[in-house]
Structures are given as C-alpha cells and as structure tokens.
Amino acid sequence: MSGVFQGKGSDVLDTQDRARFEQLVLPHLDAAFNLARWLLKSRADSEDVAQEAMLRAYRFFRGFHGGDARAWLLQIVRNTCYTWLEKNRPVELMTEFDEELHPQPSVSPEALAIAGANRERLTRALETLPPRFREVLVLRELEGCSYKEIASITAIPIGTVMSALARARQRLQRALTPASPQEAAREL
Amino acid sequence: MSCDYTRTVLHGYLDGELDATRSAEFERHLEGCRECATSLGSEESLRSSLQHSGLYENAPVALRKKIRAGLAAANNSSAGIRIPAWRWLAVAASILILACISWFSWPRPAKDSASTAPFTAAEMIDAHVRSLQPGHLTDIASTDQHTVKPWFDGKLAFVPPVKDYADEGFPLIGARLDVLGGQNVAALVYTRRKHIINVFVMPTKEPDSGIHAPGLRQGYQWRHWRRQGMEYCAVSDASDSDIYELAQLIYQ
Numbered sequence: 001m002s003g004v005f006q007g008k009g010s011d012v013l014d015t016q017d018r019a020r021f022e023q024l025v026l027p028h029l030d031a032a033f034n035l036a037r038w039l040l041k042s043r044a045d046s047e048d049v050a051q052e053a054m055l056r057a058y059r060f061f062r063g064f065h066g067g068d069a070r071a072w073l074l075q076i077v078r079n080t081c082y083t084w085l086e087k088n089r090p091v092e093l094m095t096e097f098d099e100e101l102h103p104q105p106s107v108s109p110e111a112l113a114i115a116g117a118n119r120e121r122l123t124r125a126l127e128t129l130p131p132r133f134r135e136v137l138v139l140r141e142l143e144g145c146s147y148k149e150i151a152s153i154t155a156i157p158i159g160t161v162m163s164a165l166a167r168a169r170q171r172l173q174r175a176l177t178p179a180s181p182q183e184a185a186r187e188l
Numbered sequence: 189m190s191c192d193y194t195r196t197v198l199h200g201y202l203d204g205e206l207d208a209t210r211s212a213e214f215e216r217h218l219e220g221c222r223e224c225a226t227s228l229g230s231e232e233s234l235r236s237s238l239q240h241s242g243l244y245e246n247a248p249v250a251l252r253k254k255i256r257a258g259l260a261a262a263n264n265s266s267a268g269i270r271i272p273a274w275r276w277l278a279v280a281a282s283i284l285i286l287a288c289i290s291w292f293s294w295p296r297p298a299k300d301s302a303s304t305a306p307f308t309a310a311e312m313i314d315a316h317v318r319s320l321q322p323g324h325l326t327d328i329a330s331t332d333q334h335t336v337k338p339w340f341d342g343k344l345a346f347v348p349p350v351k352d353y354a355d356e357g358f359p360l361i362g363a364r365l366d367v368l369g370g371q372n373v374a375a376l377v378y379t380r381r382k383h384i385i386n387v388f389v390m391p392t393k394e395p396d397s398g399i400h401a402p403g404l405r406q407g408y409q410w411r412h413w414r415r416q417g418m419e420y421c422a423v424s425d426a427s428d429s430d431i432y433e434l435a436q437l438i439y440q
Contacts, residue, residue, distance in 0.1 A: 021259070022259065026256075029247045029251070030244075034245050034246070034247075037245045043245070043248075047248065050247065051254065051255060055258070058259070062286070119241045119242055119243065122238065123243065141239055142239070142243055142244045146205070147203065147205050151407070157425060158406060159320065162196065162199050162203075162205065163196060163199075165203070166198075166199045169199070173230065173234065
C-alpha cells in the first residue's frame with residue numbers, strides 16, 4: 001500500500017498542515033492501532049485498517065478545527081473498523097447491544113484476581129464480548145478515556161456511557177469466572 | 189444482586205466521573221451496603237488486571253515507518269509537477285467547500301466571525317446535558333406561559349417570547365436561566381414524548397435568518413435561527429423532525 005497518501009489533488013495538505021498533522025495526529029498511532037487490534041482481534045488486519053484510518057484522517061484533516069486530536073482520530077479508526085467488520089465479518093456485528101442482563105451473584109475480588117491475573121485468559125475473555133462492549137472497556141481501561149471522550153468516539157450519548165461500561169464489566173466478569181464450581185476446580 | 193447502585197453509580201465512582209456531591213453521597217451509601225463494597229472490590233481488581241497485564245498493543249515500528257514514508261511521498265508529489273491552473277481551481281474549490289461547511293456548521297466559536305452566535309456547539313450541548321442532571325432542568329416548573337414569561341422579568345435584560353405548544357404536541361414544562369458563551373440566556377424547556385427539548389433564547393443585533401440545517405454532535409441535534417432580534421437554538425436527543433417542527437412553531 002505504498003503511496004496511499006497520494007490521493008486526489010485536493011487531499012494534499014500544504015507543508016504547514018502536514019507538520020500540524022504530524023505533530024497532533026501521528027503521535028496517537030499507538031492508540032489507533034490498539035483500538036483497531038481490539039476491535040478486529042487481529043494484529044495483521046489492524047495494521048491495514050490503522051493505515052487506512054490514518055489516510056482518511058489525513059484526508060479529513062482540514063475538517064479538524066482543534067480540540068482533542070486523539071478522540072478525533074479514534075472516531076475515524078472506529079468507523080473504519082466497523083466498515084471493515086461489516087464487509088469482512090458481518091456476523092460479529094449482529095450481537096444485540098442492549099440485551100437485558102440477568103442479575104448475577106457478585107464475584108469475590110479474590111476469585112476475580114486469580115481469574116484475571118493471566119494475560120491469555122483476559123484476552124480470550126475480552127474477545128468473547130461483542131465489539132460494542134469491548135470498545136468501551138478498551139477505551140476506558142487501556143486508553144484511559146473520559147466518559148466525554150468515549151461518547152464522542154463511539155457516538156453513544158454521554159448519559160449512557162456509564163451504563164454501557166457497567167454492562168461491559170459485568171459481561172467481562174462473567175466471561176472470566178467459570179460458571180460452576182466443578183468447572184472452577186478443573187480450571188484451577 | 190438487589191442494589192441498583194451496583195450497576196450504575198458505582199461505575200461512575202470507580203471512573204472518577206461523579207461530581208463531589210454525588211461522590212460523597214455514594215461513599216455514604218458504601219458504608220452501609222455490603223453488596224456495593226464487594227462489587228467495588230471486584231471492579232477494582234478487574235481494572236488492575238486489565239491495566240497491568242500488558243494488554244495494550246503498540247503500533248509496530250514497520251507500520252509507523254510506512255505511514256511516515258507515505259506522508260513524505262504525499263508532500264514531494266504536491267511540491268512538484270502540477271499544472272498551475274488546475275491547482276488554482278483546486279484551491280478555489282477548497283475555499284468554496286470550506287465556506288459551505290462553515291456556513292452550515294453553525295454554531296462556531298465567536299472568534300470565527302462577529303456575525304455568528306456568541307457560543308459554540310460544545311457549550312450548547314454541555315448546557316443541555318447539564319440541564320438533564322437531576323434538579324437542574326428548570327428554575328421555574330410551570331406549564332403556564334403566563335407564569336413563565338413574567339418570571340424572567342428582572343432576571344434578564346430582555347424578555348424572551350414564551351408560548352406553550354401542548355396542543356401541537358410540545359408541552360412547555362418550565363424555564364431556567366442559563367449561561368452560554370459567558371452570556372445570560374433564557375432556556376425554555378419543552379417535552380416531546382419523554383424527550384427534553386431545550387430552547388435557548390438570547391438577544392441579537394443580527395438580521396433574521398431562516399431555520400438553519402440541523403447540527404449533530406454527541407448524539408444531540410439542534411436547529412438554530414434568528415428572528416425579530418432574538419437568537420434561538422433548540423437542542424435535544426429527539427429526532428430532527430421533532431426539533432424542526434417545534435422550531436417552525438416558535439418561528440411563526
């Protein structure tokens with residue numbers, strides 16, 4: 001994909017804009033890649049999509065009038081990821097976001113600490129969540145985004161970020177803790 | 189799990205997103221609620237696992253190089269061999285597009301132009317969201333326009349037109365004083381099928397305008413217009429057609 005930045009003439013930024021782009025947007029490449037990696041669950045695909053998102057950011061850069069460059073870029077990354085998923089893995093997007101959660105007994109901190117202290121298990125548990133749960137957790141816990149930033153990146157109203165996170169965390173706990181004591185015994 | 193807080197406020201507390209009052213309120217609750225205390229422990233442990241297990245994946249060095257190379261290539265090509273006339277056309281087109289975009293993307297920061305609204309979309313959305321916090325929606329709760337309008341008397345340097353549109357499906361539920369762009373404004377509160385619509389009103393010296401194209405940000409939409417020396421902005425999470433309908437009613 002060399003030369004991807006040589007789009008149509010009007011896409012080309014002048015030297016000053018390009019310097020601004022490199023200064024404001026490029027430093028968030030790690031954030032872009034990390035979000036793509038967790039949404040797509042694949043490093044290889046994420047490289048392509050992160051590059052594609054950077055290209056789009058570069059094209060749209062004239063429309064960026066200051067403010068939170070990371071949130072602006074992540075919004076583009078997220079959209080690019082969903083477009084990619086729609087095209088390549090539509091089934092993954094079919095999970096219902098607003099499903100009713102059944103009340104669950106609280107998991108003890110100790111049990112959760114044991115279950116969570118393992119990178120592979122955490123990764124697997126995160127990857128079983130629907131993308132819309134996974135993204136709020138990644139943005140909050142790995143990227144350290146505020147509710148306001150999460151709202152602008154994911155286009156969900158700011159008033160529902162808290163409940164989206166609550167549900168996502170509950171789902172993750174459930175994915176981490178084995179369903180029955182027998183299973184627990186086997187796992188440990 | 190019987191405590192509602194476990195599934196809601198606890199998370200705002202954990203994330204440091206509650207204001208001081210709600211935070212203190214939750215801490216008082218926490219002293220007496222074992223379920224929340226246990227749950228908070230679990231959530232903290234989960235957070236610590238997520239943050240300290242090396243889950244964050246940095247971009248590969250090769251990707252960074254590829255992108256930098258792409259940017260450099262873009263710049264070299266733009267410095268080179270384009271036909272001047274064509275470039276001027278592109279410049280003209282860009283200016284035209286930018287002009288269109290800025291025309292339609294009201295409200296803008298005041299510094300853009302003295303002729304635009306003296307507050308930004310972000311300030312307006314913030315004011316709207318703030319009003320939805322418990323106890324913040326109205327300073328005067330009344331469905332009677334003849335109660336609401338005189339209430340503004342003496343509180344503002346202008347008198348906003350106040351009318352109830354209950355018959356048209358937009359009942360007035362009250363009003364409050366608000367601040368936008370450092371200026372005192374009147375906020376009229378209407379409802380539409382459980383959605384709250386804030387209509388901000390402030391005086392202006394600008395000429396009348398039609399109802400501008402809708403704006404959208406963070407899931408909230410707005411319509412803006414000027415009429416008879418007043419600047420209006422209706423904002424809500426309701427559909428744009430509802431907001432437009434109300435805007436037309438007020439505009440008449």
